[in-house]
Amino acid sequence: MSGEILIVEDNVVLGEVLSRWIGKVGIDADIATHEPAARRKMERKDYSMVLTDVRLPKGNGLSLLEWSMAERHGVPFVVMTDYASVPDAVRAVKMGAEDYLPKPVHEERLAELLGNILGNDGRAFGNERSLLRRRSPQALAAENLAQRVAGTDWSVMILGPNGSGKESVARTVHRHSLRKGKPFVAVNCGAVPKELAASVFFGHVKGAFTGADGDKDGYFKAAQGGTLFLDEIGNMSLEVQAMLLRVLQEREYVPVGGRKPCKADVRVVSATNADMASAISCGSFREDLYHRLCEFEICQPSLAECPEDVLSLAEFFLDKYSAEMRLGCAGFTEGAKMALLSWQWPGNIRELANRVRRGVLLAEGGLLSAESLGLDGELCACPASSLKLIGNEDEKRRITTILEECRGNVSHAAELLGCSRPTLYKKLRIYGMMRNEK
Numbered sequence: 416m417s418g419e420i421l422i423v424e425d426n427v428v429l430g431e432v433l434s435r436w437i438g439k440v441g442i443d444a445d446i447a448t449h450e451p452a453a454r455r456k457m458e459r460k461d462y463s464m465v466l467t468d469v470r471l472p473k474g475n476g477l478s479l480l481e482w483s484m485a486e487r488h489g490v491p492f493v494v495m496t497d498y499a500s501v502p503d504a505v506r507a508v509k510m511g512a513e514d515y516l517p518k519p520v521h522e523e524r525l526a527e528l529l530g531n532i533l534g535n536d537g538r539a540f541g542n543e544r545s546l547l548r549r550r551s552p553q554a555l556a557a558e559n560l561a562q563r564v565a566g567t568d569w570s571v572m573i574l575g576p577n578g579s580g581k582e583s584v585a586r587t588v589h590r591h592s593l594r595k596g597k598p599f600v601a602v603n604c605g606a607v608p609k610e611l612a613a614s615v616f617f618g619h620v621k622g623a624f625t626g627a628d629g630d631k632d633g634y635f636k637a638a639q640g641g642t643l644f645l646d647e648i649g650n651m652s653l654e655v656q657a658m659l660l661r662v663l664q665e666r667e668y669v670p671v672g673g674r675k676p677c678k679a680d681v682r683v684v685s686a687t688n689a690d691m692a693s694a695i696s697c698g699s700f701r702e703d704l705y706h707r708l709c710e711f712e713i714c715q716p717s718l719a720e721c722p723e724d725v726l727s728l729a730e731f732f733l734d735k736y737s738a739e740m741r742l743g744c745a746g747f748t749e750g751a752k753m754a755l756l757s758w759q760w761p762g763n764i765r766e767l768a769n770r771v772r773r774g775v776l777l778a779e780g781g782l783l784s785a786e787s788l789g790l791d792g793e794l795c796a797c798p799a800s801s802l803k804l805i806g807n808e809d810e811k812r813r814i815t816t817i818l819e820e821c822r823g824n825v826s827h828a829a830e831l832l833g834c835s836r837p838t839l840y841k842k843l844r845i846y847g848m849m850r851n852e853k
């Protein structure tokens with residue numbers, strides 16, 4: 416796969432703007448101005464994604480999508496629509512498009528989307544995202560640690576599952592540090608091939624290798640004075656690890672093909688969902704690098720550990736996406752709320768955002784149902800949704816949240832928690848939650 420993105424857009428100025436934004440994160444973009452040209456390009460090359468307008472002078476984005484699905488190209492499609500053509504976006508998603516992007520396109524949304532679809536550092540656009548202040552004790556604990564360590568210059572390692580908000584914690588560290596106002600640069604280390612690592616991290620000078628027709632800065636230069644966020648460090652090759660260890664020890668580096676050492680004045684914050692102890696014991700991660708990267712550790716909880724945040728985050732995303740699409744969605748049906756509370760969120764906040772975005776589109780201005788969130792029928796089908804009644808604080812909070820939502824209806828709550836009524840009563844007694852117990 417070329418890694419290149421194909422933009423299909425007849426507005427040449429917009430095509431160029433999109434291509435420049437995509438280029439900022441190190442991805443090349445190719446432009447076609449109508450459907451036949453796009454088809455020709457797709458026949459010649461495998462693109463990593465197609466970003467297409469619906470209306471084109473010849474053909475249209477939906478028939479391009481239909482053709483690509485029939486030809487089994489397997490390339491993710493993102494369809495750009497203006498507010499008047501919401502039904503087109505709905506059709507596109509139903510036909511298999513990965514996502515849609517409302518026009519006018521915002522750089523921040525495009526970055527988020529690239530991050531979601533390509534799993535790369537679309538985040539390097541560097542724009543601050545608006546975030547909800549979370550209230551669950553677990554999320555607050557991680558946030559407080561981030562604020563406390565921010566004032567030191569220690570390296571920080573954030574551990575937690577994918578999509579749980581580790582980058583948001585890294586941004587909190589940066590925002591509360593003396594380096595705020597300086598760059599925050601995010602790098603997806605897992606996506607950096609070892610052959611290019613030196614040039615990507617340290618930059619290169621003109622003539623350093625074939626194709627190096629100018630000087631180019633690397634991530635360390637881009638983050639100078641600020642924070643370098645190394646994401647997915649668990650996926651770094653041993654060669655890249657050795658390279659990073661050297662620069663973190665010596666606090667300087669030399670661009671590829673250059674002579675003069677440059678100062679590496681960056682605060683490093685890293686993140687991973689890997690089990691670092693096992694990675695070290697099986698030799699896939701260097702222990703010396705681990706200690707350099709982890710002068711302070713923060714564990715970001717999964718969304719399932721933070722039941723208090725689910726509905727407020729869902730409402731936050733509902734407002735955000737319905738404003739973006741100018742679809743005044745009024746809220747969630749009771750069934751949708753129950754489904755949101757009983758789902759286990761294997762993809763964490765990212766999954767919640769994606770489901771709500773899809774729901775906003777499909778609800779077309781009404782209330783979001785469990786079906787529009789893709790959660791109907793899943794409740795019983797997903798074994799993970801059943802409560803593992805093992806007895807701990809998380810479980811108690813989850814029961815409390817669901818009981819509140821069910822307005823005290825134990826049968827309904829037991830159903831959502833995936834356990835029997837007698838088991839739930841037993842738990843309520845264990846936790847001293849029965850009214851007649853106190």
Ligand SMILES: Nc1ncnc2c1ncn2[C@@H]1O[C@H](COP(=O)(O)OP(=O)(O)OP(=O)(O)O)[C@@H](O)[C@H]1O
Pocket residue numbers: 527544545546547548549575576577578579580581582583584646686688731764765768
């Ligand atoms: N408090 C919040 N309010 C609103 N959105 C949030 C919040 N925290 C995280 N998000 C959103 O959830 C998504 C996932 O967050 P983030 O990228 O920080 O997770 P991550 O753990 O770093 O993921 P990965 O491990 O896949 O890199 C992002 O779109 C982010 O904007």
